[in-house]
Amino acid sequence: MAASRAPWMEKPSPLVRAAKMLAIAIIVTLMLYPFAYVILASVTPPGRRCASG
Amino acid sequence: MYAFILPGLIFFVLFHYVPLLGNVIAFQDYSPYLGVTGSRWVGLQNFTSIIRDPEILNAITNTLIISFLQLAFAFPAPIALAIFLNSLLSERLKRWIQTIVYLPHFLSWVIVIALWQQVLGGAGSLANGLSLLGIENVNLMSDPSFFKVLVVLQVVWKDVGWGTIIFFAAISTISAELYESAAVDGAGSWRRIWHVTLPGLLPVTVMLLILQLGSVLTVGFEQLLLQQPAVGAGAAQVIDTFVYFRGIAGGDWGVSTAVGLIKGVVGTVMVLGANRLAKRLGTDGLF
Numbered sequence: 001m002a003a004s005r006a007p008w009m010e011k012p013s014p015l016v017r018a019a020k021m022l023a024i025a026i027i028v029t030l031m032l033y034p035f036a037y038v039i040l041a042s043v044t045p046p047g048r049r050c051a052s053g
Numbered sequence: 054m055y056a057f058i059l060p061g062l063i064f065f066v067l068f069h070y071v072p073l074l075g076n077v078i079a080f081q082d083y084s085p086y087l088g089v090t091g092s093r094w095v096g097l098q099n100f101t102s103i104i105r106d107p108e109i110l111n112a113i114t115n116t117l118i119i120s121f122l123q124l125a126f127a128f129p130a131p132i133a134l135a136i137f138l139n140s141l142l143s144e145r146l147k148r149w150i151q152t153i154v155y156l157p158h159f160l161s162w163v164i165v166i167a168l169w170q171q172v173l174g175g176a177g178s179l180a181n182g183l184s185l186l187g188i189e190n191v192n193l194m195s196d197p198s199f200f201k202v203l204v205v206l207q208v209v210w211k212d213v214g215w216g217t218i219i220f221f222a223a224i225s226t227i228s229a230e231l232y233e234s235a236a237v238d239g240a241g242s243w244r245r246i247w248h249v250t251l252p253g254l255l256p257v258t259v260m261l262l263i264l265q266l267g268s269v270l271t272v273g274f275e276q277l278l279l280q281q282p283a284v285g286a287g288a289a290q291v292i293d294t295f296v297y298f299r300g301i302a303g304g305d306w307g308v309s310t311a312v313g314l315i316k317g318v319v320g321t322v323m324v325l326g327a328n329r330l331a332k333r334l335g336t337d338g339l340f
Contacts (some may be wrong), residue, residue: 004142005142006229006232006233008232008233008236008237009236010236010241010242012242020137020140020141023137024141024146024150027134027150027153027154028150028153030210031153031154031156031157031210031214032153032156033172034168034169034171034172035156035168037171037172037178038167038168038171041171
């Protein structure tokens with residue numbers, strides 16, 4: 001669905017838009033990192049996993 | 054028509070009201086072999102032995118600290134996330150983020166703690182990353198001083214997304230005309246959140262807060278039981294785990310039922326008190 005801005009809604013400043021993008025990136029990373037780490041650790045060959053700690 | 058409420062009514066009577074009769078065990082030297090009718094009555098002896106038990110004081114302290122931290126940080130987190138997601142215009146982006154933040158809710162605590170162990174444990178990615186910087190032996194999962202913060206972080210990670218659902222529903226009931234009027238009066242986006250969104254969320258927030266206060270002495274039995282071996286009872290013993298270890302594992306049924314009874318009474322008093330306070334502060338309250 002396309003984004004729609006009501007006529008009375010002001011356009012956010014570039015700083016606010018950047019802050020929102022940063023917040024989204026942080027939220028998504030925090031939520032998905034444990035899953036991604038476990039999946040990657042599961043498919044990594046045991047020898048390589050041990051070598052990388 | 055009233056027949057439709059029968060299954061729900063039977064469920065509540067069977068599983069919520071009939072078990073209340075079991076509270077008589079709190080006044081007995083209960084033995085499962087003798088049963089409720091055959092066990093010896095001891096009056097308030099179980100309650101007095103609770104007061105003298107140093108372990109229960111530790112469990113109450115831990116429970117209250119974790120409960121306070123959850124009220125201060127885990128309770129407002131879904132409100133903040135719901136307001137933030139509501140400020141995004143792209144419906145597609147909003148749905149993607151909602152899907153991602155809902156995901157951990159569907160995992161059991163066993164899986165959640167295993168995942169966190171992989172990230173923050175002694176052999177986890179944080180410890181590996183810090184060892185590259187020369188900082189060795191970092192294991193936040195077995196650090197008693199960090200444990201209470203860890204518990205709250207786990208709760209936020211698991212349930213912040215799920216908690217936003219009810220606040221999204223509340224936000225959707227706020228009339229768009231209010232936002233438009235505020236904007237016409239010169240209110241910017243922060244002012245609209247402060248003067249329109251937050252007052253619109255107040256009734257549902259008060260309702261959830263009252264319910265939360267009712268379970269102020271219940272702080273994630275499974276989550277704490279699973280992590281207690283790593284951090285020790287000093288940091289992770291709460292009222293629920295105390296009841297489990299003393300009653301189920303230790304066979305001291307009378308004392309653990311007495312603790313459970315006190316917990317129930319405190320929860321009821323908290324709900325009634327919070328409801329009265331909410332009404333006195335001008336909101337509708339829960340009942």
